[in-house]
Amino acid sequence: MSTRRQDDGYQARLSLASFDVFYRTYLPVLMRFLICQARDSGWALEIAQDAMTAACDKWDDLLTYDRPDSWLFMVAIRRLRRLEARARERCWLSEDRDDADDLQIVAAIDPWVSEQRELISALRSLPRRQAEVIGLHFLAGYSITDTATILHLSTWAVRMQLRRGLEALATAKPPGRPALTPTGGHDVDHRE
Amino acid sequence: MITENELRAAAATIGDMPAADVERRLRQLKDRRRACTSLAELAHLAEQDLAELEQAAYHLARRCDDEGDLAAAARWYRVAAANDFADASLELAKVLDRLAAGQRNYPAAPGSDRTELDLVSDAARWYGAAYAAGHPESADLLDDLIARHDPRRARESRAPAGHLQPRPCDPCPLGGLTEVMRCQLTVASAHVGTCRSCQQELLAHGGILPAIGRNTVRSADRPPATALAAEPPS
Numbered sequence: 001m002s003t004r005r006q007d008d009g010y011q012a013r014l015s016l017a018s019f020d021v022f023y024r025t026y027l028p029v030l031m032r033f034l035i036c037q038a039r040d041s042g043w044a045l046e047i048a049q050d051a052m053t054a055a056c057d058k059w060d061d062l063l064t065y066d067r068p069d070s071w072l073f074m075v076a077i078r079r080l081r082r083l084e085a086r087a088r089e090r091c092w093l094s095e096d097r098d099d100a101d102d103l104q105i106v107a108a109i110d111p112w113v114s115e116q117r118e119l120i121s122a123l124r125s126l127p128r129r130q131a132e133v134i135g136l137h138f139l140a141g142y143s144i145t146d147t148a149t150i151l152h153l154s155t156w157a158v159r160m161q162l163r164r165g166l167e168a169l170a171t172a173k174p175p176g177r178p179a180l181t182p183t184g185g186h187d188v189d190h191r192e
Numbered sequence: 193m194i195t196e197n198e199l200r201a202a203a204a205t206i207g208d209m210p211a212a213d214v215e216r217r218l219r220q221l222k223d224r225r226r227a228c229t230s231l232a233e234l235a236h237l238a239e240q241d242l243a244e245l246e247q248a249a250y251h252l253a254r255r256c257d258d259e260g261d262l263a264a265a266a267r268w269y270r271v272a273a274a275n276d277f278a279d280a281s282l283e284l285a286k287v288l289d290r291l292a293a294g295q296r297n298y299p300a301a302p303g304s305d306r307t308e309l310d311l312v313s314d315a316a317r318w319y320g321a322a323y324a325a326g327h328p329e330s331a332d333l334l335d336d337l338i339a340r341h342d343p344r345r346a347r348e349s350r351a352p353a354g355h356l357q358p359r360p361c362d363p364c365p366l367g368g369l370t371e372v373m374r375c376q377l378t379v380a381s382a383h384v385g386t387c388r389s390c391q392q393e394l395l396a397h398g399g400i401l402p403a404i405g406r407n408t409v410r411s412a413d414r415p416p417a418t419a420l421a422a423e424p425p426s
Contacts (some may be wrong), residue, residue, distance in 0.1 A: 023214075023218050023221070024218070028208065028209035029207050049221055053224065084276065085275055110209075112205060112208065115202075116202050122194045123194075128325050128326055129325055129327070131326075134199065138203055139202060139203045139206055140203075141203060153278055161326060165326075169199075170194070170195065
């Protein structure tokens, strides 16, 4: 992976000497990011814990990476998309699913979800890649380059998906359908 | 309507979670790891290996694609696309599209029509998957694919159905189609049914050939089953 450590000062800089610190820092972000992506919040919570378990299993190895958190998000997203692909094959996952009930349950135990219900619904209504790049770039705070590494896309593709996603969000209709091809331009924050 | 500012506001608080809640989840994770059987641990490791396999398949597909081995590229892209990896579904659809185009250019192979149809429907399916994943350009590519392989459209590389390929033939013993059309209709029909030179001349004028059966050829006195529909050449 391209995010392997380049120098020996890494641990001191990030203060991620123990897995517990890593967990406390990244679990809330990962869990809420996944809630914005998954059609089922139960899956999001489960996958977040699974990804953290995988990180714990290979923690010694992860400490040699520049960004162990990038690896964590990559594992979680791939697991989610793999499961969703299987669910679509078996028609267990509908693109038109109304997630109001699902969010209501999570909102009762998570105040952030309660506050951001409209945003979560809008992100869930986007096509998957657009929701991923917007979630990683804006919510989880990854640069365009890091987002491209996590999603295994080119930086050009990430910029394109960001632009399309922001345009779709700006004209967001009630959730349920992927947005059609957008028109016009939109400024995107190009953090590298 | 969601703006960038709203996204940034949501991002500002996304990491805030009550400490007790985080600690509870951390305890759950540790309990689960302690209770994990060796079989469950192996299942976890297999799951991680699978994720690496997707990536390896994708890279292999790209290499095969670059080297022009489209069949192998399709096979490996399919492994990655089945797990919704990156843009594998779009790349798979493009490769299948090119394979279908290849079948179209070599129609003589037995079963090529069926193979082409299978490739086109498979490509269409994956263009649809790519569109749903967030690649809107696949809609245009799908339109192009359908337009190129529409069976109602005449194929450039093949002769239109019901027509003969022009090929060298002997000159007409009666002096050509113009002379033949001056004869009685039944005689003219019988002659055109057997004379390749007149047939080609007739087709060039947009006419339809009479049914070429044993009766037509042998019974010159009897009118053919299909009458000549062509206008007399000018």
